[in-house]
Amino acid sequence: MTFKILIQKAEVSLKRIPKSLRFPIILLIPIVILCALGINISSIGTFSEAIDGNAGSNRIFGQNRWIRSDEYLATAPILLSQDENGNPKVNEDIGTGIDLGIQANVPTKSIFSLFKPPVWMFIISDSPDVGFAFYWWIQIYILIIGTYFFILELTKKNYPLAIIGSLIFFFTPFVQWWTSFILIGYASMIGFCLLRILKASKKLEIVIMATLFYFFSIAFALILYPPFQIVLIWSCVFVVLGYLFNNFKDISHSLLLKFKIINISIAFFLILITLFLFVLDQQNTVEIMTHTVYPGVRSYLGGGLSITQLFNGFYNILLQSDFNGVPLGQRNQSEASSFFLYSPAIIIFYLIAFLKNIKNLKKPDYILIFLSLWIILLSLFSLIPFPEWFGKYTFLSMVPPFRTIIGIGFTSYVLTFYFLSSKKIPLSENIILPIFISLCVGIMTYLMGITFYNGNAEFFSKPEILSPIIKIVLISAFSFASTYLLLRKHKLLFISSLLIFSVASTIFVNPLYKGIGSIDETDFAKTINKYISSPEKKWVVYGDHRFAQYLLANGQSVLNGIHYYPLFDMWEVIDPEKKYIEIYNRYAHIHFSDTENSKDLIELIYADQINVNIDPCDNKLRELNVELFLLTEKTDYTCLIYRESVNTYLRGDLYIYERK
DSSP, X not given: OHHHHHHHHHHHHHHHSOHHHHHHHHHHHHHHHHHHTXXXXXXXXXXXXXXXXXXXXXXXXXXXXXXXXXXXXXXHHHHHHHHHHTOOSEETTBTTOEEOTTSTTOOOSSGGGXXXXXXXXXXXXXXXXXXXXXXXXXXXXXXXHHHHHHHHHHTTSOHHHHHHHHHHHHTOHHHHHHTOHHHHHHHHHHHHHHHHHHHOOSHHHHHHHHHHHHHHHHHHHTTOOHHHHHHHHHHXXXXXXXXXXXXXXXXXXXXXXXXXXXXXXXXXXXXXXXXXXXXXXXXXXHHHHXXXXXXXXXXXXXXXXXXXXXXXXGGXXXXXXXXXXXXXXXXXXXXXXXXXXXXXXXXXXXXXHHHHTTTTOSSOOHHHHHHHXXXXXXXXXXXXXXXXXXXXXXXXXXXXXXXXXXXXXXXHHHHHHHHHHOSOOSOTXXXXXXXXXXXXXXXXXXXXXXXXXXXXXGGGOSSTTSOHHHHHHHHHHHHHHHHHHHHTXXXXXXXXXXXXXXXXXXXXXXXXXXXXXXXXXXXXXXXXXXSOOBTTXXXXXXXXXXXXXXXXXXXXXXXXXXESSOOHHHHHHHOTTOTTHHHHSBSEEEEEEOOTTOSOSEEEEETTEEEEEOOTTOHHHHHTTEEEEEESSOOOOSSEEEEEEEEXXXXXEEEEEEEO
């Protein structure tokens, strides 16, 4: 009886909440629980696999993705090192000290951390488990509620479409493989806030939305990854432009038009001031990073992305097995991941319908037109070169063609959900055209599958219960059926089937871990943590630099590892004549080795990896305060004392030395 009363009270309380806020509030419940339990989706268990040969006892579900080294090898160790050191702006444990104020979503004692929601719990909480869990789940929460509000606004309060659509965004292969939650979430919130300001009829709502627009714009800008940011912000611009054209009369005659313009202007002014202060605060780091050899300032004309990589989303379900590999011509699972692109079918359908009914149409749908044009333009840019002036004035010169997928996919999804809700589309009862277009989509999907099979038959190996041809036929059949449901506007059937397929395509992509035991609970960690390091007593790791990052994650001070920008004070000691400046003037994974026969002190391994060939007893290392060594071989050194060894599954025994 008591339980029944509680349920009734909960229902009454829920009804008092505005309908649009109910889903975000309900979603908070599992998010809070997952954070409190310290559950995360990081692949930091790769450290356990490298050290102990297993995924770690704290794994709950799934498998680690070694391809996600930017997450578990670069970001996670810095987050944990910051937490261990009290979140300083300059972390002295990395090299000779690196300024992390410019890094996206890294906690620092800076006013700008207010605009980085993922780091808040690292600053507030004393628990690294909770901080690390919150880092992940708040990004997912922002993605889901951001796309939910954006779709809700575009579809005129279609709640099932907005809720399921936001979940489809979350379970999209590209989003899961890249864990690109936060940028899409921020971009969606920016678009939502602008639409609400244009629609608002109350001054308080305008002020609130302008404030949120300011906050999410700064948060979006501070991610500092132009290849994704530029294409996403253009997508939002075209949505807002389409809405302005569709509703120009109502907007221009609004009694609050002047108040709206003032609030938007104030928000933009504050955005510019805040970003100016940020650049001023980080001007030295910005100066260094913009003058690096890699990544430096690069310019692109477009072209080079294969059409199969752009439209392979339906086959991304097979990426979940590492055994399958990737289709021929695609580098890895992350690079091969995409979206489920229905935009070509929608654009062709709308174009034919528009031309056949142009005399009967009172007014075109500008949101559909602008989004379609942007998708076509961005797709062409990804496939073929454009004039230099085009990239310069659109800022697409800063976007590698293979990074346009997030913009094409995001816009395609927005177009898809808007199309489903739009009442301006003619020929909705015409069955021949939807069947024909859907059949073309199914055939193209089938031919793509055959191409993938001929290029790499192993891509269709798992699961073995189905033969490759059956997999191709089933995937092609789904693309045909779902496209037909979309064009016929069977909303619930379409979004439900797409959500199921999305979940099936991504459920095994990321693991679930409880806590960070893979970092601090291994025998390796217990051994190295017996040695107290500091900026005056640093480690250097020879051989596999991932162990340098592992030491950093355990709160140790390490000379090498991953440096986000060149630490010239360190390199001036190693290379006083600056002979190798073109090699180390870059973002770099830094390896150390002791190769007597090597001719070069510093070698370029890959664009983002360099190797330093130097004797452990070289006085340069003493000058850099290196006192602790993790070496790949047990050798007698005149300057070092052997302490003990640690065993690793991946590299065998490693040997700890200390300077005499």
